[in-house]
Amino acid sequence: MSVLLGQIFPNFTALTNEGQITLHDFIGDSWCILFSHPHDFTPVCTTELGRAAQLSDEFAKRNVKLIALSCNEADMHNDWIKDIESYCNWDKSRKFPYPIIDDKDRQLAQKLGMIDPDEIDSAGLPLTARACFIIGPDKKLKLSILYPATTGRNFDEILRVVDSLLLCSKxxxxxxxxxxxxxxxxxxxxxxxxxxxxxxxxxxxxxxxxxxxxxxxxxxxxx
Known part of the structure; x- marks a missing residue:
């Protein structure tokens, strides 16, 4: 399944490291960035989630919520977050700023077209690609970017894109x-x-x- 710009982004209920969420309820009247990752405890993913955390206050100023997805279980996400916080020098007195979806069965990755068929994990399964979806308060898809598993994203560019989307919406x-x-x-x-x-x-x-x-x-x- 592919979601086209301007379409309502599929609603779903999923477990995260912070508990169960329903996407549209999570978004509420905010903007939202849903971004996927191939695997916990991998180098490029750790840098990406760290950079997203560092920029989380900037996204919050713009009324943008972040939520990540990785094909591992929620308990593993919590363990991985400790590495992410260490890597990006996150202030440990603050709660990690966004949840990570548990997609260990790859159902959401398949449903939303996030699979990278050219990259295989140690179990022989295709990795989740680095998808980035920006969803508006109206729950419609405003932007999508799909990177291969081997290439890290530029979250400063994603922040720039958010500024453009917000400006052009007004x-x-x-x-x-x-x-x-x-x-x-x-x-x-x-x-x-x-x-x-x-x-x-x-x-x-x-x-x-x-x-x-x-x-x-x-x-x-x-x-």
């Missing part, structure tokens, strides 16, 4: 290549010229191109 803008918060945005093509002054009171500029078409319209990032 204003009729798009973010250009390599955009960072605070930089100029692009006015969406569907916005009529006569509506631009009202929608973008900070002003805008049109980039001249050989076609002489006025489709590249830049504006300061809306507040």
């Amino acid at each position: 204003h009729k803008v798009a973010t250009p290549v390599d955009w960072k918060p605070g930089q100029e945005c692009m006015i969406q093509p569907g916005v009529k010229s006569e509506d631009v002054p009202q929608l973008f009171p900070q002003g805008h500029r049109v980039v001249e191109v050989p076609s002489q078409k006025s489709y590249i319209r830049l504006t300061p990032q809306p507040e």
Whole structure:
């Protein structure tokens, strides 16, 4: 099964290291990042969960909840978290900032298309790929990224993507290549010229191109 952008993300109930959750209830009125990992006690996964923990306060500021998934049981997750906390120098006085789903039977990995057929574990089973799903408060899929098991993700990029999604959900803008918060945005093509002054009171500029078409319209990032 594959989930397309704009579709309602499948709801499910699963055991985590913090107890049972139902995904849509867990999300509530927040945004959510669900990210999967091949296996507990593996090097790349440990770095990824550590970096996600380090950025958890930044995600929380943006009303984004994190939840991970790995094809191991919940008790193993709790043991692994001790290594993750050590690796990323997590403040032990604070609770680890997000739960990890127990998917030892790989049902969710199969259902959500997270399997990497080219990477096999010691038991001969295919590993879970590094999937990343960003789900909105409306429970619809806003973004999906799928990395092979061998390649770690860039969570700073995921945070940048969240900033873009949040901005574009509130204003009729798009973010250009390599955009960072605070930089100029692009006015969406569907916005009529006569509506631009009202929608973008900070002003805008049109980039001249050989076609002489006025489709590249830049504006300061809306507040």
